[in-house]
Amino acid sequence: MSGDVVDRVLADLDDEQREAVIAPRGPVCILAGAGTGKTRAVTHRIAYQVLGGQVAPTHVLAVTFTTRAAGELRSRLRALGADGVQARTFHSAALRQLTYFWPRISGGARPTLLDSKLPAIRAAAASCRLAVAGAAQRDLASEVEWAKAALVEPDDYVARARAAGREPPFPLEDVQRVFAAYERVNAEREQIDFEDLLLLTAAAIENQRTIADEVHERYRHFTVDEYQDVNPLQQRLLDAWLGDRDDLCVVGDPNQTIYSFTGASPDYLRGFARRFPGASVVRLVRDYRSTNQVVALANRIEPESRLRAQAGDGPEPTYASYDDEPAEAAAVARRIAALRGEGVALREQAVLFRVNAQSEAYEAALADAGIPYLLRGGERFFDRREVREAVTRLRGAARPESETVGESLPSIVADVLTAMGYGDTPPSGAGAARDAWESLRAIIGLAEELAAVNPAANLTDFVAELAARADAQHAPPVEGVTLASLHAAKGLEWDAVFLVGLVDGTLPITHASTPEQVEEERRLLYVGITRARRHLSLSWALARAPGGRRSRKPSRFLDAVRPAPAVAERPKSVKATLPDDPTFARLREWRLRRAQDDGVAAFIVFDNKTLVAIAERAPASHAELAGVPGVGPKKLEMYADEVLAVLRGADVPSALP
Ligand code: ATP
Ligand code: MG
Numbered sequence: 220m221s222g223d224v225v226d227r228v229l230a231d232l233d234d235e236q237r238e239a240v241i242a243p244r245g246p247v248c249i250l251a252g253a254g255t256g257k258t259r260a261v262t263h264r265i266a267y268q269v270l271g272g273q274v275a276p277t278h279v280l281a282v283t284f285t286t287r288a289a290g291e292l293r294s295r296l297r298a299l300g301a302d303g304v305q306a307r308t309f310h311s312a313a314l315r316q317l318t319y320f321w322p323r324i325s326g327g328a329r330p331t332l333l334d335s336k337l338p339a340i341r342a343a344a345a346s347c348r349l350a351v352a353g354a355a356q357r358d359l360a361s362e363v364e365w366a367k368a369a370l371v372e373p374d375d376y377v378a379r380a381r382a383a384g385r386e387p388p389f390p391l392e393d394v395q396r397v398f399a400a401y402e403r404v405n406a407e408r409e410q411i412d413f414e415d416l417l418l419l420t421a422a423a424i425e426n427q428r429t430i431a432d433e434v435h436e437r438y439r440h441f442t443v444d445e446y447q448d449v450n451p452l453q454q455r456l457l458d459a460w461l462g463d464r465d466d467l468c469v470v471g472d473p474n475q476t477i478y479s480f481t482g483a484s485p486d487y488l489r490g491f492a493r494r495f496p497g498a499s500v501v502r503l504v505r506d507y508r509s510t511n512q513v514v515a516l517a518n519r520i521e522p523e524s525r526l527r528a529q530a531g532d533g534p535e536p537t538y539a540s541y542d543d544e545p546a547e548a549a550a551v552a553r554r555i556a557a558l559r560g561e562g563v564a565l566r567e568q569a570v571l572f573r574v575n576a577q578s579e580a581y582e583a584a585l586a587d588a589g590i591p592y593l594l595r596g597g598e599r600f601f602d603r604r605e606v607r608e609a610v611t612r613l614r615g616a617a618r619p620e621s622e623t624v625g626e627s628l629p630s631i632v633a634d635v636l637t638a639m640g641y642g643d644t645p646p647s648g649a650g651a652a653r654d655a656w657e658s659l660r661a662i663i664g665l666a667e668e669l670a671a672v673n674p675a676a677n678l679t680d681f682v683a684e685l686a687a688r689a690d691a692q693h694a695p696p697v698e699g700v701t702l703a704s705l706h707a708a709k710g711l712e713w714d715a716v717f718l719v720g721l722v723d724g725t726l727p728i729t730h731a732s733t734p735e736q737v738e739e740e741r742r743l744l745y746v747g748i749t750r751a752r753r754h755l756s757l758s759w760a761l762a763r764a765p766g767g768r769r770s771r772k773p774s775r776f777l778d779a780v781r782p783a784p785a786v787a788e789r790p791k792s793v794k795a796t797l798p799d800d801p802t803f804a805r806l807r808e809w810r811l812r813r814a815q816d817d818g819v820a821a822f823i824v825f826d827n828k829t830l831v832a833i834a835e836r837a838p839a840s841h842a843e844l845a846g847v848p849g850v851g852p853k854k855l856e857m858y859a860d861e862v863l864a865v866l867r868g869a870d871v872p873s874a875l876p
Contacts, residue, residue: 560842
């Protein structure tokens with residue numbers, strides 16, 4: 220290999236990363252924390268071997284779990300000059316192989332690959348004479364998916380599900396019957412789901428000598444990223460690919476295991492050195508992604524994490540408590556605008572939440588603020604099935620003659636949604652039924668919001684409000700803030716991260732009841748924190764809707780790290796700040812002169828609340844001033860220069876020349 224190429228591939232690596240890159244062919248395990256450069260190490264290792272002529276690019280298979288991550292691997296490999304390497308998801312690699320080998324597996328055409336399990340689940344439930352509504356069908360589909368990913372056959376389902384502590388919202392015996400019927404339906408219709416795809420590929424290699432020989436001839440060097448989240452089915456396929464070989468490099472972080480509920484397990488990663496006693500095991504501890512402040516918090520949240528920050532100092536993470544969700548979302552939107560004013564691009568900012576239903580408040584607040592956003596790994600609120608159905612039903616109910624007098628808007632809305640199966644208490648357990656309930660609860664929250672600002676609002680007004688929100692949120696964004704669940708954020712990074720809705724019951728989620736489940740919730744928070752390069756904001760709301768009872772508690776995971784609650788949660792009142800704050804006094808003096816000059820009352824310039832907010836936040840730029848509640852575009856244009864000058868300590872100017 221020429222010296223140039225070696226230098227380039229080994230440049231920008233620290234000692235441990237370099238050790239992983241040059242470790243001899245054979246089993247390698249990189250156990251590394253968040254942001255330590257795992258993907259960098261993996262891609263450089265492949266490039267080092269390919270460019271050095273030790274391995275042929277066509278013999279390499281790199282796999283990961285999401286399409287986006289696979290794309291990331293491919294583009295980094297290309298940038299390093301290692302073209303021709305296959306970097307795929309487990310599914311796309313399997314699909315390619317199964318399609319290629321199908322004529323030898325069976326005479327006919329390859330069975331159809333299902334996008335969704337739902338039609339077959341419905342047919343299966345019907346054949347079992349089980350009536351299941353929309354959301355429940357999705358719960359059944361998830362449970363069947365878990366079973367197949369865990370290599371559980373229908374006959375063993377009840378015993379295995381019980382042992383694994385599964386709690387689907389149906390008797391296990393019913394799930395078993397539907398599962399068995401589901402497999403029959405697919406066989407009859409000659410169709411396969413995503414798990415069958417992996418299973419059939421593995422079985423073809425396991426059972427047919429010639430197929431095995433061809434696969435093992437073609438692929439000789441394997442890499443798996445995010446290996447902590449591999450499930451038994453994927454592991455079986457990986458084993459089939461490997462055959463007798465041991466040229467396998469796995470990369471992962473046990474502290475970021477967040478898919479146990481779908482059957483994934485970090486035990487494969489942890490047990491790697493036991494399975495391959497000669498394995499090189501490399502640990503990386505330097506975090507290149509995040510500042511000292513972000514890393515310090517991550518290490519406190521997850522005591523097993525021993526990250527050492529390399530990115531220098533940055534702002535402290537902020538903690539904020541709000542009265543209700545719309546207030547929290549509005550504050551986040553203002554802060555996003557302020558950061559954009561400071562030069563942090565919108566695509567470098569993300570709002571992360573625990574459950575998808577939480578996105579609505581942020582979709583609305585960002586739409587209100589004219590800030591484009593992209594929703595990752597979830598459907599936009601108003602596109603969700605249950606939300607579309609709810610809106611249709613509400614529209615149907617909003618006929619003038621059917622307006623009920625005397626009943627509150629939220630309870631009228633709740634009545635309509637009851638027909639869709641909405642109840643006061645959420646369904647137990649995780650899953651689609653719970654998600655749907657949360658979406659409907661969010662709609663009632665919107666009704667509570669509207670009733671709070673306009674007590675006379677009726678159902679017709681509410682339907683119009685929903686339509687306006689849906690329109691505002693449907694504007695297709697070009698570049699925007701990322702809204703994503705914590706699960707979908709894995710492996711990604713942004714300059715600014717907002718972790719929102721951090722209340723007990725949401726994180727940890729209510730149905731996380733065992734200590735193991737609570738620990739997985741803690742890891743989710745850890746994953747969220749470690750997505751931030753520099754700016755990190757943690758917030759929660761004490762009530763869902765404005766005027767609601769402020770009965771929620773900040774996430775217990777924050778107890779040890781956030782500032783003393785007495786300070787953090789004391790509502791900032793005008794009275795508390797007014798008397799002797801010198802900045803406020805100077806702002807008030809300026810307001811008085813300005814009001815006199817303009818011949819208006821002082822509160823027309825800025826009311827007290829706004830002036831207090833300006834004094835408290837002491838904005839340093841137009842953008843930050845624009846982020847203060849009560850400062851609209853018009854006021855900004857009229858007063859920004861003077862206010863900022865006063866805050867900088869200039870003499871209070873007169874507005875008149
Ligand atoms: P995660 O656990 O979140 O998936 P990771 O371990 O895969 O993280 P990467 O995404 O590969 O980490 O790297 C994190 C960031 O640090 C990236 O922006 C990467 O470019 C940068 N980085 C990694 N190693 C180095 C290094 N030696 N020098 C400078 N920057 C680095
Ligand atoms: Mg990664």
